[in-house]
Amino acid sequence: MKRDNSRHINSYKRLGKNIADRRKFLKISQEELAFRISSTRNYIGCIERGEKFPSIAVIFDIAKALNIQPKDFFEGT
Amino acid sequence: MKRDNSRHINSYKRLGKNIADRRKFLKISQEELAFRISSTRNYIGCIERGEKFPSIAVIFDIAKALNIQPKDFFEGT
Numbered sequence: 001m002k003r004d005n006s007r008h009i010n011s012y013k014r015l016g017k018n019i020a021d022r023r024k025f026l027k028i029s030q031e032e033l034a035f036r037i038s039s040t041r042n043y044i045g046c047i048e049r050g051e052k053f054p055s056i057a058v059i060f061d062i063a064k065a066l067n068i069q070p071k072d073f074f075e076g077t
Numbered sequence: 078m079k080r081d082n083s084r085h086i087n088s089y090k091r092l093g094k095n096i097a098d099r100r101k102f103l104k105i106s107q108e109e110l111a112f113r114i115s116s117t118r119n120y121i122g123c124i125e126r127g128e129k130f131p132s133i134a135v136i137f138d139i140a141k142a143l144n145i146q147p148k149d150f151f152e153g154t
Contacts, residue, residue, distance in 0.1 A: 015133070074146070
């Protein structure tokens with residue numbers, strides 16, 4: 001069943017902010033994070049702003065790339 | 078970019094187990110959970126066994142239906 005992501009827009013925005021905060025804490029650029037998960041800087045930017053809705057697999061990949069537990073990205077969502 | 082979910086199979090299995098544990102703790106059937114998120118018992122079963130890879134929107138819906146924070150489902154993933 002297709003889910004309506006727009007219902008969760010604030011949760012996705014918070015998820016994106018949590019990712020951005022962790023990335024900046026490690027002083028890693030969007031380009032570098034994109035490289036580590038075989039993606040693009042533009043896609044990372046969209047996720048961090050809550051404009052794209054990543055899959056859980058992407059979240060697992062980003063968590064590994066930023067050396068953090070996936071659950072920490074869901075804080076406050 | 079298409080992600081390879083199979084790389085995260087153990088994480089998806091843990092995610093599914095966490096959902097099942099919460100559902101059973103509340104003494105709610107798979108049928109009842111399916112009803113609450115407008116899905117099917119079969120789909121819930123597949124998620125709980127780690128055989129299907131739910132979207133984050135589905136996780137948000139299940140978390141709301143089971144009155145828990147989404148991050149709690151990612152414990153140990």
